[in-house]
Amino acid sequence: MEQILYPLIGGIIIAISSSMVLGGLGKIAGITGIVEGALHRPGKNVTWRYAFILGLIAGGFIMYNAAPQFFQYELKASPLTAIVAGLLVGYGTRLGSGCTSGHGVCGLPRFAKRSFVATMTFMGFGMLTVFLRGVL
């Protein structure tokens, strides 16, 4: 039960945050979209992005200290894997206009066709990559 309960509650908390961003700021809470926009010169449409990213890090810091049980894992990747994965994720999410949050959490509930195709594609290729890692 716990196995399912935490993911379900966590998913709803993520949805509450993205609903806050839509209802408060009128924006779609896509993480890479926010990061991309934050890499522009400071201006009226940039500060909320800094604030959100700062919140992500601050929230991570709070959870890491207050609830370390959610961080019981090791990032086992080699430096090369981290670099290649980061480049693919950064480049790919901009070419594809979104990641798990923008297309998945915010796009699917709006029945956006592009988000449906994107989500199926990145989940499919994620599964394929893990499958190949298991076989090779």
Next chain:
Amino acid sequence: MISNLFSLFAGIVFAVGLSVSGMVNPDKVIGFLDIFGKLGKWDYALAFVMGGAVIFNFFSFRYLIKKKPLFDTCVSLPTNKIVDYKLVIGSAMFGIGWGLMGICPGPGIVNLATLNPMAILFVASLVVGVLLYRWTSKFWFKL
């Protein structure tokens, strides 16, 4: 000012959700993507993250999209409706990177708080990837 505090708070809530859900944990993510059980038993738990989030937002977005946002004049939504090769190739690249590391962008940023060197390297490379796209995006429009 108050809207930026609101945004900061939304970011904190997002990080709490990512942590509680297990999305920050690459072992859980890889276990979920491993549907053929090549690295162990398939861990379906993370399907409930997306399920819970999508169902909640299905109801809240329907209401919020029609409302004027608290701190802005109108809601801005993506206008592009066309499924093109850029969407598919980009999403495929993202999927491969996600499968390699087990971390998507949000959890990558949350993991910065752990000061893990690989998380920092991943997020730094992600930023470089975003900038590389900005410098090469003209190429994709020509195709």
